[in-house]
Amino acid sequence: MRQPTDAVRDHLVRLLDWEEAHVSLDKAVAGIPMHARGTRPPGFEHSAWQLLEHIRIAQEDILDFCVNPKYAHDMAWPEDYWPKRPAPTDDASWAASLAACTRSRERLAQLAREVDDLTVAVPTGKPNQTYLRAILLAADHVAYHVGQIVAVRKALGVWS
Numbered sequence: 001m002r003q004p005t006d007a008v009r010d011h012l013v014r015l016l017d018w019e020e021a022h023v024s025l026d027k028a029v030a031g032i033p034m035h036a037r038g039t040r041p042p043g044f045e046h047s048a049w050q051l052l053e054h055i056r057i058a059q060e061d062i063l064d065f066c067v068n069p070k071y072a073h074d075m076a077w078p079e080d081y082w083p084k085r086p087a088p089t090d091d092a093s094w095a096a097s098l099a100a101c102t103r104s105r106e107r108l109a110q111l112a113r114e115v116d117d118l119t120v121a122v123p124t125g126k127p128n129q130t131y132l133r134a135i136l137l138a139a140d141h142v143a144y145h146v147g148q149i150v151a152v153r154k155a156l157g158v159w160s
Contacts, residue, residue, distance in 0.1 A: 005118070012112040012132075015139045016105050025055065025101060025142055028149045032158055037094060038087020041155035046082075048152050049094070051145050053083035056097050059104045062138045066111055066131060071124040108138055 017024055029052060037049045046054070058081055065071050075081060088094040111131065112118070118132040125134075153159035 008118065009112050012118075012135050012139075013109045016109050016112070016135070016142075022143060022146060023150065025052075025105075025146050025149075026098070028146045028153075029098060032153065034088075034091060034094075036153070036156050036158045038085075039156055040086070041152060044148075044152055044155060046148065046152070047086055048149050049088050049097075050083055050086060051149050051152065052094075052097050052101070054081060055142055055145050056101045056104070057081050057083070058141055059101060059108070059138050062134050062141075063104045063107055063111075065124060065129075066122050066134050067107070069123060105138075105142075108135055111135065 017026075019027070029048065032048055038047045040047045040050075061075060061081070065073070088097070112135050115131045118135075119130050121127050122129050122131060122134060150159060
């Protein structure tokens with residue numbers, strides 16, 4: 001018999017990559033021409049590359065927090081969570097960043113399915129920093145920045 005927690009786990013897994021309220025990260029970045037990846041349109045603080053890399057860095061940090069028993073939060077906010085370069089050096093660095101986002105998203109989905117109790121605190125965290133909170137934080141963070149990527153693309157005229 002399915003338990004109520006199975007439904008919660010199913011929703012968490014879907015939440016990490018669903019398109020019910022907005023486009024996915026994969027669709028938001030698909031087809032951005034190389035010249036536009038590092039371009040900041042007037043009035044925007046970040047390029048698509050900076051947003052993608054920020055998503056990667058933060059999502060990997062959230063995952064590391066959840067799975068690394070020796071995790072220590074040594075990254076400084078905000079400088080360590082944003083890329084130093086305004087643009088990717090080449091197609092390979094863009095593809096590598098996107099692949100890393102996919103890997104950490106898939107690992108968070110696996111965590112949602114497999115952790116014994118989603119409501120217990122992550123061992124390296126504070127009492128309110130549960131696995132459920134971490135997964136929701138990752139999904140919410142990506143959704144926020146996906147919206148920014150779409151806005152940057154629209155401002156650059158590379159969104160259809």
